[in-house]
Amino acid sequence: MVDAVAQEPKPRKHSGATVTDMAAGLWLAVAIAGQVAFAAYLIGFYAFPAILGDIAAWNVNVVLSQPPVHPDRPQATLAFGVHAIGAAALALMGGLQLIPMVRNRFRTFHRWNGRAFLLLIVALTVSGYYLTWFRGSPPNSFNEFGTSVNGLLILAFAAMIVTAAMRRRVAQHERWAVRLFLVANAQWFVRIGGFGYFVTMQTLGYSVPFDGAFFQFWIWGSFLVPLAMAELYFRTRSANSAVVRWSSALAIFIVTPMTLIGIVTFSLFTIQLMAGNVQAG
Numbered sequence: 001m002v003d004a005v006a007q008e009p010k011p012r013k014h015s016g017a018t019v020t021d022m023a024a025g026l027w028l029a030v031a032i033a034g035q036v037a038f039a040a041y042l043i044g045f046y047a048f049p050a051i052l053g054d055i056a057a058w059n060v061n062v063v064l065s066q067p068p069v070h071p072d073r074p075q076a077t078l079a080f081g082v083h084a085i086g087a088a089a090l091a092l093m094g095g096l097q098l099i100p101m102v103r104n105r106f107r108t109f110h111r112w113n114g115r116a117f118l119l120l121i122v123a124l125t126v127s128g129y130y131l132t133w134f135r136g137s138p139p140n141s142f143n144e145f146g147t148s149v150n151g152l153l154i155l156a157f158a159a160m161i162v163t164a165a166m167r168r169r170v171a172q173h174e175r176w177a178v179r180l181f182l183v184a185n186a187q188w189f190v191r192i193g194g195f196g197y198f199v200t201m202q203t204l205g206y207s208v209p210f211d212g213a214f215f216q217f218w219i220w221g222s223f224l225v226p227l228a229m230a231e232l233y234f235r236t237r238s239a240n241s242a243v244v245r246w247s248s249a250l251a252i253f254i255v256t257p258m259t260l261i262g263i264v265t266f267s268l269f270t271i272q273l274m275a276g277n278v279q280a281g
C-alpha cells in the first residue's frame with residue numbers, strides 16, 4: 001500500500017503454483033468488478049442525493065435499525081454520509097493496489113493511492129465505531145460484536161502494512177495488503193454472501209429465514225472466511241505437494257462463481273432499491 005522498494009527473494013515457483021495464481025487472479029478480477037458495481041451503488045444512492053441537497057433520500061435505506069438522517073443530530077448524519085461515500089472511494093481504490101501490472105508499472109500511483117487508501121480506511125473504521133457504539137445501540141451479542149472485531153483487524157493490518165514497508169519487506173507488505181483488502185471489505189462480503197446464499201437456497205427449493213444460522217455465522221464469516229482462503233493461497237501456492245497446490249487452486253475456482261452469484265444478486269437488488277421498488281431494513 002505504501003512504497004517498499006527493496007526486493008526480497010521471491011519464493012521458487014513449483015508446478016501448480018501458476019494455476020493457483022490464475023485462480024486467485026480470476027477471483028480478484030470478479031471481486032474488482034463487484035467492487036465497481038458496489039461503488040456505483042454507493043455513489044448513486046448517497047453521493048448524488050447529497051450533491052443535489054436531498055439527503056433525506058438516504059432514509060429509504062434504513063441502516064443500523066434507524067434512519068441515517070437525523071435532523072436534530074447533524075453530526076450523526078455527517079458521520080454516516082462520510083462513511084457511506086468514503087466506502088465508495090475505498091471500493092474503487094483497494095482492488096487497484098492488488099493488480100500486479102498497476103503495482104509494478106505505475107509505482108508512483110501505487111504509492112500515493114496506497115497512502116490515501118490507508119488514511120481513508122482508518123478514518124472510516126473510526127467513524128464506523130462511532131456509528132456503532134455511540135450513534136446507535138452498542139452491540140449486545142456475540143455476533144453483533146463481530147463488526148467491532150473486524151474494525152480492530154483493519155487497524156492492526158494497516159499498521160502491519162506500514163511496518164513491513166518501512167522495513168523493506170516486500171513479500172510481507174503484499175500479504176498484509178491482501179489481508180487488509182479482505183477485512184476492509186467485510187461489509188461488502190456480508191452483502192454478497194448473504195444475497196448469494198439466499199438466492200441459491202431459494203433456487204434449490206429451501207426456505208431461508210433472514211435470522212437463520214448462516215446469517216448469524218456470516219457476521220463473523222464475512223471476514224474470517226476470506227482471510228482463511230487467503231492463508232490457504234499463501235501457504236499452498238509454493239508447497240512441495242502437487243495435490244496440495246491443485247487442491248488450493250480448485251478451492252479458489254469454486255469460490256469464484258459463488259462470489260459472482262453474490263455480486264450479481266446484490267447488484268440487481270441495489271438497482272431495484274435505487275429505483276424505489278424495495279426498501280432495505
